[in-house]
Amino acid sequence: MMRSNNKEADHSEKVLNGAIGCPGIVIGQTCIYKRRKPTVSSTRVADDGIPHQVDKFHQARKKAKKELQHLLGAGPDEDSVDLINTQIEMLKDPELCERVEQQISEHNQSADSAIHNVFGDYLEAIKQNHREDFLERSVDIADVRDRLIQIIHNHDDEIAAGSIMVAKELSPREVIAFSNQDIKGIVMDRGGTTSHAAIIARSMNIPTIVGVKKATRIIKAEDEVIIDGLNGDVIVHPTEKNKEKYRELIEQQVQISGDDEAVCSQPNRTADDHPFVLRANIEFPEELTSVEKYKAEGIGLLRTESSYLRESQFREEEHQEKFYSTILKATDPHPVIIRLFDAGGDKLFKESSKEQNPFLGWRGIRMLLDSPDLLDNQLRAILAAAGKHKQRVRILIPMISTPKQLHRIKERIETLQHELEEKGRETDPDVQVGIMVEVPNVALQARLFAREADFLSIGTNDLTQYVLAVDRGHEQISSLYEQRHPAIWQLINMVAQAGIEENTPVSVCGELASDPISACCLLGLGINELSMNPLILPKVKKMLCNRKLTDMQAFAKDLLEADTVDDINTLFLNWKESTNNT
């Protein structure tokens, strides 16, 4: 605290990356939440102190129950209601009460240590009896224990309203309770998009980044941070320039939500009346409301790996089919592009040894072709759903680098379609099979792939990473990661041309598509199907509707002649100014 010089040095901007728990952008001051591991007193209670300790336990139980009932009164979503009810049920558990009382009266333990021990026994039993995926349950049990002990210790958290909560991990109950105290955003060291806390945060619409790992080590209380819940970034001590940029984004979002209805009810046509298509990138059914709200014409990228990793039942074909059907039903009559599991072996099989270069390793199609059960299971679920929603399903293969990989998937699909038909299931003969363009050789050989695939979808995030040889998450070199790089535009152009020549539709589902000015270039290059986070869609649409395709084409031509990122930035700036003047 005395070394103020060091402290100042710490105030340089840092960007931490995590997974998106709930999209959205907020700027604010942090509040660090430490769930202290409750230290319980080990002193022996005198015999005449026993009734007091028993009473303390029951008082704490009552208070905790009241708090939970209060949360129920705030009208949370269904998931939260289940969770809260289960926790209330625990507080009413007759066996729990009996055991805690017993510990106090027969073993002369204080209320807190009795609670600690009895819960400890339950947790131990769960640990022994359950497979890994059930352990999540124990989070909620430990949470009840901790709250009871906190109450006994008279410990309550002071949370400043409007702050951004930074914590190692929050229990779902804590997320609900904090959202009642008006926190603006959440950053967590642990957890994935799949954790229960993230699901609750999404349902409460609190911008959240999870799995940031170093968040609580790097971020201090009352630091200024930006949560960029569209890209999964947490920007600590943002520069004025960045703050300006994000304030603008927030403002646009507010404006958008103000006149989004007007924007989104317009037809998708440029100022000179050329049509274009905007779709949504999603991974959870919870996102369907924004898809509908912003009138996305279907799903341009349905990510499936998170759902697979999050839910063990997802591995059951029927459950998976239901998931696809839910998405298809909600987006009728538009197409849904389902990307096959795009994960590396590190995510799926923990025991497998860590790869030295996971992004260049056993992932996407490479892993799928080696895992026939996993692949067939997913394909069957997709094909069964497609049979019920004809001509709407498109399958997208990630990480393709050879035509043979595509052939093998197509063969698999054909075999599985036959099997389904033999079982009397309905199938859709028109299921399209397309590929992600993210490995650079595919862009360079775009005509070959355009002949083989039913459609091409450019994933600009990974393509950029591979072309520029920059690990996006690497702090020291992240400034080299530039999706607007001239080389990327040239590759995109090659793919667009190949698509036109081979009459194969080309779309872009990477981050580039969600930047309105870049979206203009993409249209200018002849790509008129873009897919993005649905929350960003109105902003992109507005720009595309305001400008003429002929101008976009001229703009794209200029871009292809640019030498450096600086040149491109200048062109972007000019475009922005000319848009403001129209």
Add this chain to the structure above:
Amino acid sequence: MNDAGLHARPASALVKLASKFESDFYIHMFGYKVNGKSILGVMTLAAEQGAELELELDGEDEEEAAEEIIALIKSGFGEVYEDDEE
């Protein structure tokens, strides 16, 4: 849609039903015995599909209780994870 909700719901439904009856209710499984009126106890059970449970009921309303509890278990705990729209 999530694991936590799925596993908690059947446990909670079972405990709620059992608590309506006077009879003592215990569940035996894999050599464990838990109090069927205790949610924490029930949650410690590894409720795998197809696992064998043995129910022990003792009390005045044991027959009625057994009937209803077995019906609940057979119905898949009245779970609604089949149709999320409803």
